[in-house]
Amino acid sequence: MYMNKSRLILYALVFSLVFTASGCSPSIKAYKVMPSTKSVQASDTNNDKNTDYSNQWGISQIKGDEAWIILQQKREVKVAVVDTGVDYNHPDLKNRVLKDEGYNFLNNTSDTMDDNWHGTHVAGIISADAENNIGITGVVGKADVKIIPVKVLDKNGQGSSDIIAKGIKYAADKGADVINFSVGFDVKDEFISQAIKYARTKGSFVVVSAGNNNTNCDNSSPAGDEGAYTVSSVNDYNEKSSFSNYGDSVKIAAPGENILSTIPNGDYDYRSGTSMAAPYAAGVAAMIKAQNPNLTSEDIEYILDKTAVDIMEKGKDQETGYGLINAKAAVEMADKLGAKNNILKF
Numbered sequence: 023m024y025m026n027k028s029r030l031i032l033y034a035l036v037f038s039l040v041f042t043a044s045g046c047s048p049s050i051k052a053y054k055v056m057p058s059t060k061s062v063q064a065s066d067t068n069n070d071k072n073t074d075y076s077n078q079w080g081i082s083q084i085k086g087d088e089a090w091i092i093l094q095q096k097r098e099v100k101v102a103v104v105d106t107g108v109d110y111n112h113p114d115l116k117n118r119v120l121k122d123e124g125y126n127f128l129n130n131t132s133d134t135m136d137d138n139w140h141g142t143h144v145a146g147i148i149s150a151d152a153e154n155n156i157g158i159t160g161v162v163g164k165a166d167v168k169i170i171p172v173k174v175l176d177k178n179g180q181g182s183s184d185i186i187a188k189g190i191k192y193a194a195d196k197g198a199d200v201i202n203f204s205v206g207f208d209v210k211d212e213f214i215s216q217a218i219k220y221a222r223t224k225g226s227f228v229v230v231s232a233g234n235n236n237t238n239c240d241n242s243s244p245a246g247d248e249g250a251y252t253v254s255s256v257n258d259y260n261e262k263s264s265f266s267n268y269g270d271s272v273k274i275a276a277p278g279e280n281i282l283s284t285i286p287n288g289d290y291d292y293r294s295g296t297s298m299a300a301p302y303a304a305g306v307a308a309m310i311k312a313q314n315p316n317l318t319s320e321d322i323e324y325i326l327d328k329t330a331v332d333i334m335e336k337g338k339d340q341e342t343g344y345g346l347i348n349a350k351a352a353v354e355m356a357d358k359l360g361a362k363n364n365i366l367k368f
């Protein structure tokens with residue numbers, strides 16, 4: 023017989039910085055109601071022609087719009103956002119959120135409304151509606167990528183690791199192809215480590231943020247956990263964001279500064295943080311899965327690693343992993359890999 027060892031329940035914080043500097047961004051209120059006036063590449067792609075994504079610098083930075091052109095979706099893909107909930111009534115999210123498949127682990131109800139803003143912002147980066155002629159476009163463009171909202175964090179963006187672990191496991195059991203987890207701890211947490219291992223066993227690809235303390239994240243959860251695909255943040259010059267954590271566990275880098283996305287009450291705003299970088303990777307992972315549903319999480323990881331554009335120090339480095347995520351090359355490689363295990367031929 024073994025005694026149950028009591029475990030310290032750690033509290034996590036979402037990894038994001040509220041972008042408050044004025045003068046750095048256009049008026050969002052005006053942006054919301056203004057029709058698209060800028061000439062964007064969207065008219066040349068399969069993206070909705072009237073949705074203006076020109077303020078979303080991250081999409082072109084990672085060749086997201088080029089990926090949309092070649093993407094041939096084989097089936098719907100589900101991404102679980104394990105976070106503060108999602109504003110499922112937001113006009114740019116209501117057609118993308120699988121409200122009935124979500125769960126609120128804070129009060130054990132099915133209502134996953136976001137009373138913070140973080141989860142709504144993350145969800146919009148991944149999959150804001152590209153076909154409704156308003157607001158923004160998710161990194162997946164018009165691809166059929168749905169969000170499973172899993173609420174594990176409170177209105178302050180905080181939560182305990184035992185509850186969060188339940189949310190991760192729930193997402194895996196719901197069949198999430200990808201899990202986005204933009205949350206972190208200063209140390210390793212057994213609940214979280216085990217939940218991520220479980221999710222990978224169930225076939226979910228788990229994307230996490232490196233954290234915002236400009237410190238080594240290798241000995242923290244989830245960034246340093248086995249099975250987590252850890253994302254650091256870069257700016258539009260492809261330099262590591264000053265706040266972004268680093269370490270051997272960082273696999274890839276994605277845009278994480280001044281990221282425009284959805285916030286509750288039908289609104290939009292810019293935020294910065296590795297919390298914003300992770301959903302870019304989650305979105306690209308979803309596109310890989312959409313292009314080739316036979317691919318496993320190991321395949322997706324391989325593709326993301328191999329197709330990343332090397333930046334900063336030559337080769338894989340602690341600050342940006344294999345480099346900047348490359349949506350176009352990732353979708354191309356996904357298409358070439360006809361079936362599971364073909365990957366070994368590359």
Ligand SMILES: [Ca+2]
Pocket residue numbers: 073114150151152153154155156157158159
């Ligand atoms: Ca939209």
Ligand SMILES: [Ca+2]
Pocket residue numbers: 332333334335336337338339342343344345
């Ligand atoms: Ca490098």
